[in-house]
Amino acid sequence: MTGGETSRQTVEFSAGTLAVQVTTNGEPLKARTYVYYADSGEEASRGRTDKNGDASYRIPPGEYRVKIRPDGIDAPDQVIEGVVVTAGEVAEHSLDIPSGSMDLTVENDGEPLEARTYLRDPELDKEVSRSRTDNRGQASYRVPVGNYTLRIRPDGIDAPDRIVETVSVASGQTTEVRVDFAKEQ
Known part of the structure; x- marks a missing residue:
């Protein structure tokens, strides 16, 4: 230029x-x-x-x-x-993303039990969430529609983990799961 x-x-x-x-x-x-x-x-x-x-x-x-x-x-x-x-x-x-809820109650002989909880998607072979129950023995998950496996590891008692194989969660619905360690031993 x-x-x-x-x-x-x-x-x-x-x-x-x-x-x-x-x-x-x-x-x-x-x-x-x-x-x-x-x-x-x-x-x-x-x-x-x-x-x-x-x-x-x-x-x-x-x-x-x-x-x-x-x-x-x-x-x-x-x-x-x-x-x-x-x-x-x-x-x-x-x-x-269609989703639903799962409300979990963990007890030992009818009394609230604190526990660690693990939610797994068996189709993906992957853990999708983990939580702890509160002092009332309760935990909640909000997850996509599907089937899940739930593992519960109790605190304060000598007991093996509990596995709930198929927890189905439907769109807009709440699935309630109750596990009593004393009744299932």
């Missing part, structure tokens, strides 16, 4: 919007969201859903993968693949 000449370059600042809604049984669910470039796997953005289960990102056009880590239910990360964002447009994606 010589003196007095003007050089022009075009820089593209266009972006699109990615809107994600996360629910459980149709109700808003808080979750952490991670947006990755599909080709490189690098993180493009991250955030959280709001009280309505919504998150929104203004990002460059391209293809993305969205990882969702639910809060409020004991669920594994969920992934939405092949999310395409176009300049000037809104790409809307929603994810509903």
